Amino acid sequence: xxxxxxxxxxxxxxxxxxxxxxxxxxxxxxxxxxxxxxxxxxxxxxxxxxxxxxxxxxxxxxxxxxxxxxxxxxxxxxxxxxxxxxxxxxxxxxxxxxxxxxxxxxxxxxxxxxxxxxxxxxxxxxxxxxxxxxxxxxxxxxxxxxxxxxxxxxxxxxxxxxxxxxxxxxxxxxxxxxxxxxxxxxxxxxxxxxxxxxxxxxxxxxxxxxxxxxxxxxxxxxxxxxxxxxxxxxxxxxxxxxxxxxxxxxxxxxxxxxxxxxxxxxxxxxxxxxxxxxxxxxxxxxxxxxxxxxxxxxxxxxxxxxxxxxxxxxxxxxxxxxxxxxxxxxxxxxxxxxxxxxxxxxxxxx
Amino acid sequence: xxxxxxxxxxxxxxxxxxxxxxxxxxxxxxxxxxxxxxxxxxxxxxxxxxxxxxxxxxxxxxxxxxxxxxxxxxxxxxxxxxxxxxxxxxxxxxxxxxxxxxxxxxxxxxxxxxxxxxxxxxxxxxxxxxxxxxxxxxxxxxxxxxxxxxxxxxxxxxxxxxxxxxxxxxxxxxxxxxxxxxxxxxxxxxxxxxxxxxxxxxxxxxxxxxxxxxxxxxxxxxxxxxxxxxxxxxxxxxxxxxxxxxxxxxxxxxxxxxxxxxxxxxxxxxxxxxxxxxxxxxxxxxxxxxxxxxxxxxxxxxxxxxxxxxxxxxxxxxxxxxxxxxxxxxxxxxxxxxxxxxxxxxxxxx
DNA sequence: CCTGGATTTTAGATCGATCTAACGGCGTTA
DNA sequence: TAACGCCGTTAGATCGATCTAAAATCCAGG
Numbered sequence: 001x002x003x004x005x006x007x008x009x010x011x012x013x014x015x016x017x018x019x020x021x022x023x024x025x026x027x028x029x030x031x032x033x034x035x036x037x038x039x040x041x042x043x044x045x046x047x048x049x050x051x052x053x054x055x056x057x058x059x060x061x062x063x064x065x066x067x068x069x070x071x072x073x074x075x076x077x078x079x080x081x082x083x084x085x086x087x088x089x090x091x092x093x094x095x096x097x098x099x100x101x102x103x104x105x106x107x108x109x110x111x112x113x114x115x116x117x118x119x120x121x122x123x124x125x126x127x128x129x130x131x132x133x134x135x136x137x138x139x140x141x142x143x144x145x146x147x148x149x150x151x152x153x154x155x156x157x158x159x160x161x162x163x164x165x166x167x168x169x170x171x172x173x174x175x176x177x178x179x180x181x182x183x184x185x186x187x188x189x190x191x192x193x194x195x196x197x198x199x200x201x202x203x204x205x206x207x208x209x210x211x212x213x214x215x216x217x218x219x220x221x222x223x224x225x226x227x228x229x230x231x232x233x234x235x236x237x238x239x240x241x242x243x244x245x246x247x248x249x250x251x252x253x254x255x256x257x258x259x260x261x262x263x264x265x266x267x268x269x270x271x272x273x274x275x276x277x278x279x280x281x282x283x284x285x286x287x288x289x290x291x292x293x294x295x296x297x298x299x300x301x302x303x304x305x306x307x308x309x310x311x312x313x314x315x316x317x318x319x320x321x322x323x324x325x326x327x328x329x330x331x332x333x334x335x336x337x338x339x340x341x342x343x344x345x346x347x348x349x350x
Numbered sequence: 351x352x353x354x355x356x357x358x359x360x361x362x363x364x365x366x367x368x369x370x371x372x373x374x375x376x377x378x379x380x381x382x383x384x385x386x387x388x389x390x391x392x393x394x395x396x397x398x399x400x401x402x403x404x405x406x407x408x409x410x411x412x413x414x415x416x417x418x419x420x421x422x423x424x425x426x427x428x429x430x431x432x433x434x435x436x437x438x439x440x441x442x443x444x445x446x447x448x449x450x451x452x453x454x455x456x457x458x459x460x461x462x463x464x465x466x467x468x469x470x471x472x473x474x475x476x477x478x479x480x481x482x483x484x485x486x487x488x489x490x491x492x493x494x495x496x497x498x499x500x501x502x503x504x505x506x507x508x509x510x511x512x513x514x515x516x517x518x519x520x521x522x523x524x525x526x527x528x529x530x531x532x533x534x535x536x537x538x539x540x541x542x543x544x545x546x547x548x549x550x551x552x553x554x555x556x557x558x559x560x561x562x563x564x565x566x567x568x569x570x571x572x573x574x575x576x577x578x579x580x581x582x583x584x585x586x587x588x589x590x591x592x593x594x595x596x597x598x599x600x601x602x603x604x605x606x607x608x609x610x611x612x613x614x615x616x617x618x619x620x621x622x623x624x625x626x627x628x629x630x631x632x633x634x635x636x637x638x639x640x641x642x643x644x645x646x647x648x649x650x651x652x653x654x655x656x657x658x659x660x661x662x663x664x665x666x667x668x669x670x671x672x673x674x675x676x677x678x679x680x681x682x683x684x685x686x687x688x689x690x691x692x693x694x695x696x697x698x699x700x
Numbered sequence: 701c702c703t704g705g706a707t708t709t710t711a712g713a714t715c716g717a718t719c720t721a722a723c724g725g726c727g728t729t730a
Numbered sequence: 731t732a733a734c735g736c737c738g739t740t741a742g743a744t745c746g747a748t749c750t751a752a753a754a755t756c757c758a759g760g
Contacts, residue, residue: 020716036718046738064480067426068716069419071745078460078481084733086449087658092442099436099463103474108460108481110428113449124453130414131428238647265645272647292642293588295615297622308437330545370746381710386748396708418746421715 016250064219080128084116097311142203173314180336181214192347243270365697425695430478447661494555523664530686544696593620649691
């Protein structure tokens with residue numbers, strides 16, 4: 001007896017006193033199978049039995065073991081999210097939106113960082129595969145090729161692209177960068193600006209190309225010089241230092257459109273340092289409309305891309321595809337909106 | 351023959367043509383156990399055999415099944431991270447730091463959002479438990495009580511607190527908010543300021559209390575009025591609107607210390623709107639020193655708390671504890687540093 | 701040639717859930 | 731009365747890895 005007890009204790013210790021479905025079943029005097037049906041809220045089980053089992057679960061402090069369930073059922077209730085960079089507030093907003101959708105559906109997110117490089121991205125995708133995720137939301141790293149589509153279909157793993165896309169064969173959730181940029185240009189043109197510069201930075205990917213394309217198309221449509229695209233550094237303090245770059249090519253622009261709000265922030269600081277007053281000496285438009293746009297002085301006019309909403313939509317797209325894998329590829333392009341504040345003014349004197 | 355083939359195909363289809371360790375073993379002409387030793391890089395297996403198995407893995411496109419491994423081995427190579435809020439760039443930095451440490455150790459992070467509320471926090475903790483995480487990094491939601499410690503030990507789940515703490519019985523990684531605040535006060539005092547206000551917002555938790563305490567201690571030590579603590583709204587645009595609140599109590603302060611950089615941003619905008627020039631009419635100090643501090647004009651003097659580093663340390667603490675659960679509780683308090691820029695100036699006229 | 705010890709390899713049980721196919725009880729119909 | 735369908739329940743196989751304990755192999759020394 002004493003020996004038996006010892007053995008039981010050591011077993012408990014070894015197993016970290018885990019309560020299994022079998023324990024619950026015994027305690028409620030039903031079979032393992034019935035208990036399983038109860039935890040999964042199956043309608044097959046009788047009301048009285050259900051209540052007895054639920055009571056047993058509560059009494060024993062049972063916690064469901066997803067790992068074991070996954071092994072048998074091929075569903076992990078887990079999705080993978082790969083972004084190029086965690087620290088960027090823009091991606092943080094995106095993740096926030098995803099978490100809302102994904103969490104509401106009862107799944108959890110594994111997040112991974114690709115560092116915006118294809119080799120690291122391949123490694124993290126492999127890792128997610130090993131963890132048996134039910135699907136992946138990927139913001140493709142710069143340099144990702146369209147063989148991503150064939151890989152994903154070979155893996156039989158639902159995959160949606162977010163913010164950037166490299167293939168039409170997979171779902172995609174992003175913003176209408178082209179239209180957003182056109183709206184920004186048209187607005188400046190309506191204020192009388194004729195020499196408009198586009199300040200870009202960062203790695204080159206679909207969202208980058210679409211913004212450039214939107215800028216050029218709109219400039220051409222207005223009969224203006226479409227080639228005034230200037231690259232600036234990545235860090236905000238360096239952007240400020242090298243703000244002059246904007247004036248280095250040909251005629252000095254009277255307005256600058258920025259690749260994102262970070263560039264706008266940097267240029268605003270740089271212009272300030274040079275004694276240029278934004279909204280009077282030069283007009284400035286940002287892109288993304290993150291929270292800080294409201295805090296700048298003068299307030300920054302910016303094209304809103306609503307990363308939160310894109311995240312939500314990307315998650316919805318993925319959940320749909322997990323439910324019906326054979327669906328044809330879909331895309332959800334979030335409309336953008338020019339949020340007009342105080343950083344632009346009509347061109348008065350030239 | 352044809353029938354057999356069909357059967358095989360349908361099995362493949364059903365199983366999503368998954369390659370298992372048994373397939374690899376057969377292909378390499380060894381046992382399942384040996385193959386398992388190879389994937390886990392055990393030194394027990396001979397060189398020639400190892401190579402044969404590795405070749406088989408490559409040829410068949412084998413992917414490791416963590417789920418199955420976890421079931422047997424009680425290690426999921428997964429940790430859970432709970433933050434109050436994904437969208438805050440501060441937490442984004444924290445996550446970035448964690449990801450670096452955790453990823454390097456070969457684990458992945460499941461992230462969850464507590465919404466800074468204890469009930470939702472309880473739900474996500476339960477969810478993480480169901481997913482069998484090896485440990486949890488938790489930034490305790492406002493209102494979390496110290497029974498967290500007994501819960502965690504009951505769950506036998508390694509848990510480290512990050513940024514905020516509710517108990518001494520669990521590991522903790524945070525910043526030295528008290529010292530940081532004292533340094534800020536002392537700096538302003540050394541510039542001649544005597545009436546200094548502390549502008550706070552957000553929910554109340556240990557990090558909040560420590561900052562207030564640091565402020566009051568330092569003010570008292572300098573013989574100054576320690577009660578000038580003012581609450582401002584949460585959103586940056588509302589902070590700007592209500593910046594006057596800073597002057598509403600007693601004598602008007604000549605310097606303001608902010609709870610974080612977001613408050614500093616809002617107040618800076620509000621002061622600008624009222625024609626006050628920062629660094630001349632009023633001095634301003636931020637807290638956290640996130641990227642934007644450098645982009646403000648004038649540049650924002652701010653107390654750097656290095657969330658990235660805290661994230662890295664929290665992860666290291668957790669990995670240590672997973673390796674040796676019996677370790678006494680430890681804490682890592684990141685030193686803060688006052689990053690002096692241009693938003694403060696000596697008090698000349700009064 | 702046999703023995704002992706170290707090194708490699710293996711069969712079989714096991715983790716905790718889900719799934720399949722079947723079972724008993726009950727009311728209905730032929 | 732036998733046959734049938736329906737409902738709630740269940741035993742036993744199964745998922746893909748790991749672990750344990752023992753077996754096979756090899757080599758040196760007596």
